[in-house]
Amino acid sequence: MDSATVISTSGVAQLARRGDIGILTIDSPPVNALSQKVCAGLYEGLNALLADAGVRAIVLTCAGRTFFAGADISEFNKPLDGPDLYAVLGVMEGAQKPIIAALFGTALGGGLEVALAAHYRVASQNAMVGLPEVQLGLLPGAGGTQRLPRLVGAAAALEMIGFGKPVGAGRALALGVVDEICAEGAQLAAALAFARRAIDGKWPLRRVQDDDSKLLADRGNTALFAEFRKKNARAFAGFKAPENIVKAIEAAVALPFAEGMKREAALFGELVTSDESEAQRYVFFAERAVSKIPGLAPQAAPRKLAGIGVVGAGTMGGGIAMACLDAGYVVTLVEQTQEALARGLGGIRRNYQAAVDKGRLSAAQLEEKLARLTPVLEMEALRDADLIIEAVFERMEVKTALFAKLDAIAKPSAVLASNTSFLDLNEIAAATRHPERVVGLHFFSPANVMKLLEIVRGAQTGDDIIATAMAFGRKLGKIAVLAGVCHGFIANRAMHPRTAAAEALILEGPLPWDVDRALMAYGFPMGVFSMMDLVGLDVIGWDAATSKSETVQERLCEAGRWGQKRGGGYYDYDEKRVATPSPVAARIIHDVAAARGMKPRGFTDEQIIARLLYPVVNESAKLLEEGIALRASDIDIALIYGYGWPVYRGGPMMWADQVGLAKVVAGLEAQNITPCAPLREAAATGRKLHTL
Ligand code: 3H9
Numbered sequence: 001m002d003s004a005t006v007i008s009t010s011g012v013a014q015l016a017r018r019g020d021i022g023i024l025t026i027d028s029p030p031v032n033a034l035s036q037k038v039c040a041g042l043y044e045g046l047n048a049l050l051a052d053a054g055v056r057a058i059v060l061t062c063a064g065r066t067f068f069a070g071a072d073i074s075e076f077n078k079p080l081d082g083p084d085l086y087a088v089l090g091v092m093e094g095a096q097k098p099i100i101a102a103l104f105g106t107a108l109g110g111g112l113e114v115a116l117a118a119h120y121r122v123a124s125q126n127a128m129v130g131l132p133e134v135q136l137g138l139l140p141g142a143g144g145t146q147r148l149p150r151l152v153g154a155a156a157a158l159e160m161i162g163f164g165k166p167v168g169a170g171r172a173l174a175l176g177v178v179d180e181i182c183a184e185g186a187q188l189a190a191a192l193a194f195a196r197r198a199i200d201g202k203w204p205l206r207r208v209q210d211d212d213s214k215l216l217a218d219r220g221n222t223a224l225f226a227e228f229r230k231k232n233a234r235a236f237a238g239f240k241a242p243e244n245i246v247k248a249i250e251a252a253v254a255l256p257f258a259e260g261m262k263r264e265a266a267l268f269g270e271l272v273t274s275d276e277s278e279a280q281r282y283v284f285f286a287e288r289a290v291s292k293i294p295g296l297a298p299q300a301a302p303r304k305l306a307g308i309g310v311v312g313a314g315t316m317g318g319g320i321a322m323a324c325l326d327a328g329y330v331v332t333l334v335e336q337t338q339e340a341l342a343r344g345l346g347g348i349r350r351n352y353q354a355a356v357d358k359g360r361l362s363a364a365q366l367e368e369k370l371a372r373l374t375p376v377l378e379m380e381a382l383r384d385a386d387l388i389i390e391a392v393f394e395r396m397e398v399k400t401a402l403f404a405k406l407d408a409i410a411k412p413s414a415v416l417a418s419n420t421s422f423l424d425l426n427e428i429a430a431a432t433r434h435p436e437r438v439v440g441l442h443f444f445s446p447a448n449v450m451k452l453l454e455i456v457r458g459a460q461t462g463d464d465i466i467a468t469a470m471a472f473g474r475k476l477g478k479i480a481v482l483a484g485v486c487h488g489f490i491a492n493r494a495m496h497p498r499t500a501a502a503e504a505l506i507l508e509g510p511l512p513w514d515v516d517r518a519l520m521a522y523g524f525p526m527g528v529f530s531m532m533d534l535v536g537l538d539v540i541g542w543d544a545a546t547s548k549s550e551t552v553q554e555r556l557c558e559a560g561r562w563g564q565k566r567g568g569g570y571y572d573y574d575e576k577r578v579a580t581p582s583p584v585a586a587r588i589i590h591d592v593a594a595a596r597g598m599k600p601r602g603f604t605d606e607q608i609i610a611r612l613l614y615p616v617v618n619e620s621a622k623l624l625e626e627g628i629a630l631r632a633s634d635i636d637i638a639l640i641y642g643y644g645w646p647v648y649r650g651g652p653m654m655w656a657d658q659v660g661l662a663k664v665v666a667g668l669e670a671q672n673i674t675p676c677a678p679l680r681e682a683a684a685t686g687r688k689l690h691t692l
Contacts, residue, residue: 008048013041014063015048020056021195022049023188027063034110035072036082042114043083046091046099057098057195060118061188066105067127068114073136073281076272085110085142092117093207098198102191103127103178108166112177113142116151119206120198121178122191123169129177130166134241136284137277137648141268145248146260147208151176154218154253158228161245162236176214209257218253225250238523239648240276244268275658279650282690283640286633286651289692290481291470293630300463302471303413306330309385311402313344313375316419317391319447322348325369326448327476332374332381341375348373351448383409387472389441391419399423400431407432415465417441418456421492425458425485435460439469442489444642452642453478454489481638484628490635491642494623494652497615501671502528505611506552507593509600512570513581518608523646528612530579533569538562555588614667617656621679621689633692654690661689 004016004023016023024045028038042060049058062068071085092099092114101107101115104124112129115121123129131140131148139145140161149157152175160167169181182190197203218224225246229236236242244267251263271277308324310317313335321344324331335341352369355361374381382388388406392398399418406416416438418428429435440456453476455469466482473480483489488496502515510518516527532540537557547554556562556569561584563569564577571579593600603611620635629635636651649655656664661683665675675683682689 010044011041012038013045015045017052017055018192020054020199021192022052022055022058023192024049024058024060025063026061026068029064031066031069031106032062032064032111033070033072034068034085034114035075036078036080036084038068038072039085039088040082042088043091046088046095050091050095050097055097056199057100058095059100059102059188059191059195060114061102061104061191066111067101067103067107068111069106070109070111070132071142073284076281085113088114089117089142093209095119096205098195098203098205100191100195100198102187103129103169104185104187106130106166109133109140109144110142113140113144113147116147116177116208117143120180120194122180122182122187122194123172123178124184124187125169125181126184127169127172127181127187128166129169129172130164131161132164132166134162134164134239134245135280137239137241137274137280138271139241139245139248139264139268141264141272143209143261143264145245145264145267146252146257148177149215149249149252150208150212151214153214154221154224154249157249157252158225158246161249162228162232162242212257215253221253238646240274241271244271276648278658279648279654282633282650282654282692283636283647285692286637287479289631290479290634290637291474293466293470293482296467297463300467302468303386303415303464305386305415305468305472305475307332307385307387309334309382309388310391311379311382311388311406312391312393313341313347314391315347316443316445316447317389318344318347318351319445319449320389320391320419320441320443321373322351322448323443323476323478325372328372330372330374332376332385334376334379334382336377338377341377345373345375379405379409382406383411385410385414387415387417387468389417389419391443394420394423396423396427399428403428403431403438407434415439415468417469419443420456421489422487425456426460429458429460436462437465439465440483440485440489441469441472442483444491450642451477451479452491452638453480454483454491454638454642455480456483456485456489458485479637479641481634481641482630483638484626486623486626486628490623490629491638493628494616494620494635494639495643497619498612499528499532501612501615503552505603505608506589507596507598508603510603510608511581511586511589514603515608515612518605519612521605522609522613523649525644529570533563533571533573533579536563536565537569550592552585552589552592555592556585559584559588561585610667611671613652613655614664614671615673617652617664617689618668618673618675618679620652621682622676625676625678631692632690636690650690657688657690 004018007015012026012028014025049055099118100120101118102122104127107129131144133140172178173181248264248267251260308329309332310321311334313333321331321333352366356366418440425440429438439461442454444450444452453473470480512529516529519527542557561568564573567573570585572582623629632653636653639645639651640647645651665683668675
């Protein structure tokens with residue numbers, strides 16, 4: 001192909017010509033987000049090519065790794081300075097020359113909306129396209145909700161925009177989102193050839209907004225939308241954006257384009273200023289910040305890991321082994337007795353079999369995974385492992401004895417990790433001759449499912465070990481959060497006050513189901529009492545030998561109400577483990593409260609939430625102050641992925657800022673809890689807690 005002649009390069013925009021075809025290339029690393037600068041470049045570049053009498057068609061593309069990946073998320077709610085995205089789209093749709101967008105990489109959000117305002121779209125075969133705004137608590141606000149349905153029909157648009165999952169180029173072609181796909185990386189050549197045909201064939205200027213033929217069938221079809229809402233009510237609960245998206249697509253079907261655009265703008269306006277979207281946009285950046293560890297020695301490269309050893313085949317060890325197998329590792333699983341090993345293996349096989357039964361895994365994949373697992377009774381089998389993860393009984397002397405042994409067996413380059421949830425990692429590391437190779441890998445149960453992995457850095461843990469652990473977490477598909485050593489690390493320590501507050505609160509009036517209902521209405525997937533029943537009341541700090549019938553938990557446990565496994569705890573459970581409020585538990589609570597002279601009173605859901613979650617905010621601020629967490633947003637991420645803190649609340653730090661720190665401080669004081677100094681200082685000075 002003849003090379004193009006560059007006409008000008010200014011800022012992010014390069015203008016070039018190949019014969020009578022103009023090429024506008026935007027170059028704004030890393031992902032060509034549509035910042036104000038990019039919009040200005042697009043606006044001026046397009047206008048220049050449109051004004052150039054020698055140009056008869058325009059190809060629009062990007063340099064670098066991707067076509068525009070969306071609006072610049074960091075610029076929402078910033079004052080506008082220059083032409084915005086709407087102005088760019090106006091120029092495109094008013095153009096009297098065909099504009100062909102050449103897509104590659106990830107054409108997402110505003111990026112796809114730009115492409116939809118072009119007359120034609122050509123995509124590299126490995127490109128992904130989509131409107132993922134819902135994941136940021138938004139809707140596609142640059143015509144996406146009006147143009148995409150015109151190309152793909154209302155039902156497909158509901159799926160694509162409602163869930164925000166990008167589709168591959170092949171599917172995009174089948175749906176009608178793009179007009180042609182080409183070999184990987186050949187999008188510019190293909191778009192130029194496409195433009196040539198458009199010029200020579202005098203093709204009409206095909207504006208998406210002008211053709212609503214695919215929408216006609218659904219005009220008046222209210223059932224389509226009602227069913228979509230009903231089917232997804234659970235998935236969408238608590239989120240604001242999905243409902244506005246459905247409304248916007250309803251408008252696309254029912255209204256002329258210009259009116260639909262006005263409706264979209266109003267619905268977008270509601271979302272962009274909402275707390276939910278502010279929280280979700282923050283989480284987007286927080287998720288990316290969490291993997292950045294400042295101050296690591298530049299030469300601290302991750303070690304290569306191939307073989308993983310797991311010591312302990314209980315629930316945690318089994319889950320960890322599965323997580324490693326799922327990531328493609330070769331795993332050696334060690335237990336002390338044949339019986340325990342067989343039980344652990346049985347559990348792993350059963351879990352995989354359940355996935356096969358649900359069609360999520362093939363029988364061949366199951367066998368392939370198990371073929372990479374070597375169950376053994378001898379610790380010496382770990383001599384070649386690159387990483388050994390201990391998941392044995394949570395007692396210090398057990399762990400130190402094991403680490404001393406591992407230290408002698410493991411090869412010098414091996415990383416030694418403990419899955420302890422509460423114990424002092426430094427003491428564990430001190431049992432070895434090389435504490436610098438000891439790290440905490442704190443998985444959450446079930447370890448093969450839960451996304452959070454806390455990487456615990458001991459006083460002597462080497463930088464390269466931290467780098468290795470972070471890379472390992474990524475390979476497992478986890479969100480790895482770095483934590484310092486303290487009792488409970490980040491997630492468990494931050495959430496402990498919630499449990500303590502809940503246990504105290506039920507003596508004051510609200511019953512466990514009232515508390516759980518308030519938490520679920522707030523957005524947690526499960527209430528705190530349901531959670532305790534699930535884990536087992538007997539294993540969370542109860543000892544039959546010392547039980548004195550003083551607390552509700554003691555009374556429940558003494559009565560054999562150990563939770564779900566016993567058919568009753570705070571709730572009663574039927575044979576299918578369906579919970580109902582328990583009159584027995586209510587009586588015990590009443591009796592314990594009466595014995596302490598407490599009289600029940602009413603609490604609103606808001607008061608229950610303040611009572612339970614303000615102490616979490618306080619503990620989180622302490623974690624930050626003590627340097628246990630690197631940044632506030634790491635705590636938010638840990639609680640979102642470890643405890644199901646609703647993403648549209650942004651975690652405790654973001655939520656506290658939205659509630660108002662003065663209110664949180666006053667609420668804590670009303671509970672006789674002293675707000676920690678940084679929280680008080682932030683409230684007094686107007687500083688935000690939720691920094692990235
Ligand atoms: C929208 O378009 C609204 C419209 O309807 C218009 C309404 C008017 N903005 O993820 P990565 C940064 S909403 C700003 O690590 P990957 C990111 O923070 C938007 N920055 O790479 C990171 O920075 P750093 C709809 C962004 O290869 C760096 O780029 N679009 C944006 O794993 C690399 O990102 C979306 O929701 C952005 N839009 O994944 C798409 N995107 O290096 C959001 C990325 O400093 N983006 N950055 O940490 C993504 O899904 C992924 O970033 C992508 C690349 C798949 C593109």
